[in-house]
Amino acid sequence: MVYFIFKSRSEFRNSRKNILIFFFRLLSIIAFILTWSYFIFLCLLHFKTNNNSSQNLSKQQQEQPCRIQSPESIKIDYNNIYWQRFQSSNGTFFFYNAFYDDRILNGELSTIRILSMIDRISPIKIYCRIWFSNSSNSIITLADYHYIWSRQWGNYEDKILQPFLINCPFPRQKHLQPYFVSLFEKNCTAITNNLQIINNRPLDKNKQSFAVCVKGLEFLHDDLSIRLIEWIELLNILGVKKIFFYEFDIHPNMSKVLQYYQNETKLVHVQKLSLPGSQPNSPLERKKYLQQKIIHRRQNEIIPYNDCYYKNMYL
Ligand SMILES: *[C@@H]1O[C@H](CO)[C@@H](O)[C@H](O)[C@H]1NC(C)=O
Ligand SMILES: *[C@@H]1O[C@H](CO)[C@@H](O)[C@H](O)[C@H]1NC(C)=O
Ligand SMILES: *[C@@H]1O[C@H](CO)[C@@H](O)[C@H](O)[C@H]1NC(C)=O
Ligand SMILES: *[C@@H]1O[C@H](CO)[C@@H](O)[C@H](O)[C@H]1NC(C)=O
Ligand SMILES: *[C@@H]1O[C@H](CO)[C@@H](O)[C@H](O)[C@H]1NC(C)=O
Ligand SMILES: *[C@@H]1O[C@H](CO)[C@@H](O)[C@H](O)[C@H]1NC(C)=O
Numbered sequence: 001m002v003y004f005i006f007k008s009r010s011e012f013r014n015s016r017k018n019i020l021i022f023f024f025r026l027l028s029i030i031a032f033i034l035t036w037s038y039f040i041f042l043c044l045l046h047f048k049t050n051n052n053s054s055q056n057l058s059k060q061q062q063e064q065p066c067r068i069q070s071p072e073s074i075k076i077d078y079n080n081i082y083w084q085r086f087q088s089s090n091g092t093f094f095f096y097n098a099f100y101d102d103r104i105l106n107g108e109l110s111t112i113r114i115l116s117m118i119d120r121i122s123p124i125k126i127y128c129r130i131w132f133s134n135s136s137n138s139i140i141t142l143a144d145y146h147y148i149w150s151r152q153w154g155n156y157e158d159k160i161l162q163p164f165l166i167n168c169p170f171p172r173q174k175h176l177q178p179y180f181v182s183l184f185e186k187n188c189t190a191i192t193n194n195l196q197i198i199n200n201r202p203l204d205k206n207k208q209s210f211a212v213c214v215k216g217l218e219f220l221h222d223d224l225s226i227r228l229i230e231w232i233e234l235l236n237i238l239g240v241k242k243i244f245f246y247e248f249d250i251h252p253n254m255s256k257v258l259q260y261y262q263n264e265t266k267l268v269h270v271q272k273l274s275l276p277g278s279q280p281n282s283p284l285e286r287k288k289y290l291q292q293k294i295i296h297r298r299q300n301e302i303i304p305y306n307d308c309y310y311k312n313m314y315l
Contacts, residue, residue: 070131070138070180070194077192080274080281084193088185091120094161094276096303098181098195099310102172112168112181112197114143115306117161117276117299121147126185128168130197132176141170143183148302154295161277163302201314208241208315213308215301216246216273217254220287225253232261232268242266244312246273246304248290249283275300 079085079094086093094117102110112130123145131138146165149155155162168181177199182191202208212235235243245258247270261268279296280286290297 071182071191073194075190075192076194079276082272082274083276084195085276086126086183086193088124088126090124091118091158092277093118093123093126093183095166095183095193095195096276097307097311098197099313100178100197100199101310101313103313108172109169110172110178112170112178113310114166114168114181114183114195115303115310116164116166117303118164119161119277120158121156121162123164124185126166126183128166128170129182129184129191130168130170130178131180131182132173133179137176139170141168143168148306149299153298155299160296161279161299163299163306165306198311199314200311210240211242211244211308211312211315212240213305214243214245215304216248217250218248218287218290219251219254220249220283221251223251223253225251225257228254228257232257236267240267242312243268244308245270246308247271248273248286273304 077085077087082096084095086095096115096117098112098114100110101113112128114128126143128141128143129138130141143166146167148163148165166183170178178197180194181197182194184191232243243261245268247255247258250258258268258270262270274281275286275289279300280289290300
């Protein structure tokens with residue numbers, strides 16, 4: 001009996017011990033699982049918040065439309081007084097003037113043509129943003145290039161400024177006149193060029209018979225006043241309605257002659273000109289440069305000839 005009791009007691013004790021051990025093990029396993037899951041939860045939370053903030057950023061970047069504004073004049077990258085510079089990711093552009101071309105042969109599209117010099121033979125893809133006069137609207141079109149030089153004439157290489165006509169074709173607008181044009185490479189980057197679009201039309205709708213365009217005058221020391229007068233008068237007799245002169249530097253006497261014709265007869269129009277980029281523009285250096293770098297000079301001469309033509313194509 002005693003034995004039985006004892007035995008049962010010891011058995012009883014043993015089983016209690018086993019249960020305790022079992023509960024202890026269970027508890028430690030639960031504690032282990034809880035700790036780990038808490039740890040994993042913390043990790044996930046951390047990862048999630050991090051992810052959220054970066055999503056937040058990119059979402060903001062995606063959703064917030066970049067405010068595209070016509071650049072203020074103080075933010076424009078001017079170059080040598082008469083030019084505007086555009087620094088692309090591959091090549092530097094110099095814009096001289098922009099013109100509105102809606103001649104019939106142009107077809108369904110009107111074109112903005114931008115007379116420019118670019119230090120690349122094959123410039124990169126750029127876009128035009130055309131702003132309209134009495135509308136805050138603007139349109140974006142892909143620009144195409146018209147190389148206005150021939151490779152056989154020399155200087156056909158990158159880094160030398162090449163004359164180009166940049167064309168921005170856009171659907172003909174009935175009531176809106178294009179007013180300004182800016183060129184850019186990537187959306188949402190600050191625009192630092194803005195050219196007023198030239199659109200000279202005859203006020204009385206009568207086209208004039210003919211005009212003469214004269215490339216940049218460079219007569220720093222020679223006084224050719226008398227011969228200049230003879231030439232202007234002869235052209236006048238031959239029926240020329242207007243002579244468009246571009247001027248680098250001329251003798252003061254010649255300058256007076258041109259001013260006289262411009263003020264008194266309207267037969268002459270004079271426009272100052274400069275060389276774009278890092279080409280020299282102080283009178284003596286420029287004279288030397290134009291005399292010695294003949295191909296460069298000819299490439300630069302393309303600009304006044306075409307400027308004169310596109311400015312007056314409707315007149
Ligand atoms: C996420 O957006 C909220 C408001 O929408 C802003 O307070 C928070 O600064 C943004 N976080 C980051 C990292 O930009
Ligand atoms: C820049 O353009 C020239 C051709 O115009 C090309 O040969 C050159 O690889 C371009 N450079 C870069 C960095 O894209
Ligand atoms: C826009 O300008 C044209 C002519 O310049 C004018 O007829 C038209 O009424 C103007 N439209 C607005 C909305 O101002
Ligand atoms: C610039 O963004 C506008 C709208 O955000 C889009 O319509 C246009 O195609 C984009 N232009 C370029 C050149 O990426
Ligand atoms: C031209 O200018 C010079 C001074 O620079 C003057 O001495 C000369 O008489 C002028 N020539 C004519 C034809 O007026
Ligand atoms: C022509 O006009 C300009 C300004 O209108 C004046 O500065 C200049 O002295 C005039 N020149 C002549 C020769 O009349």
